[in-house]
Amino acid sequence: MSSSASSVRLRPPGEHRVLGVLGGMGPLATARFYEAVVRATPADHDQLHIPTVIWSDPRIPDRTAAILGGGPSPVPAMVEGARRLEAMGAEILAMPCNTAHAFLPAVRAATGTTWVDMIGATLDRIARTGAERVGILGTRGTRAAGLYDAAAAPRGLDVFYPSDTDQSLLIDDAIGHVKSGRRLLRAERLVAAAAARLHAAGADVLIAACTELPLVLGAASRVVPVVDSLDCLASACVREVATAVV
Incomplete structure (x- = not known):
């Protein structure tokens, strides 16, 4: 349990x-x-x-x-x-x-x-923690659709994302590695790098907003708290x- x-x-x-x-x-x-x-x-x-x-x-x-x-x-x-x-x-x-x-x-x-x-379940959990600035680690599709942006505002949360360069070179690459089932250690390092940059930009907490990413969150979770949307x-x-x- x-x-x-x-x-x-x-x-x-x-x-x-x-x-x-x-x-x-x-x-x-x-x-x-x-x-x-x-x-x-x-x-x-x-x-x-x-x-x-x-x-x-x-x-x-x-x-x-x-x-x-x-x-x-x-x-x-x-x-x-x-x-x-x-x-x-x-x-x-x-x-x-x-x-x-x-x-x-x-x-x-x-x-x-x-x-x-x-989306709502994940943001509800974060809202209960008192965090205010939320970094999103997810796909370009999730980002473009504004799923977390729309749901965060009524909960008093401010969400932001990796830079376009970090999205491409770090997150997109990491997600691809997990989907292929190969180079998972590299994927973990890429996600940790993105997490560190979001934390430096002011994120109180991050969301693993792609269900592939929790498989490679070990190093990132030691940089800043990460909430797993799948959980x-x-x-x-x-x-x-x-x-x-x-």
């Missing part, structure tokens, strides 16, 4: 709602997300864990390419995946991909199921799916 979920009270066995995970964006992040859900669930035997169905489809078109105008829309494939999950009994849906949340309004409109919002989504899903209304 994780300390972050120690106060969560589960519904009785048999009353848990079914969690549906729209994954494959990317596959390794999807696998890690399911592990995070299991770890966030305060269960001491199998039957208290959350029934989960996962549709991991790496064929979904690239989200960043679509946002930047150079690729096909991922919405049809995302809607198809969500409907598959609904057909398998999912009652709550989640996407462990920050950039994909740029398309969440369109996907939500095409489905009849409640979605857990990764935030997992904890929010546990609260939404498994807790009784109190």
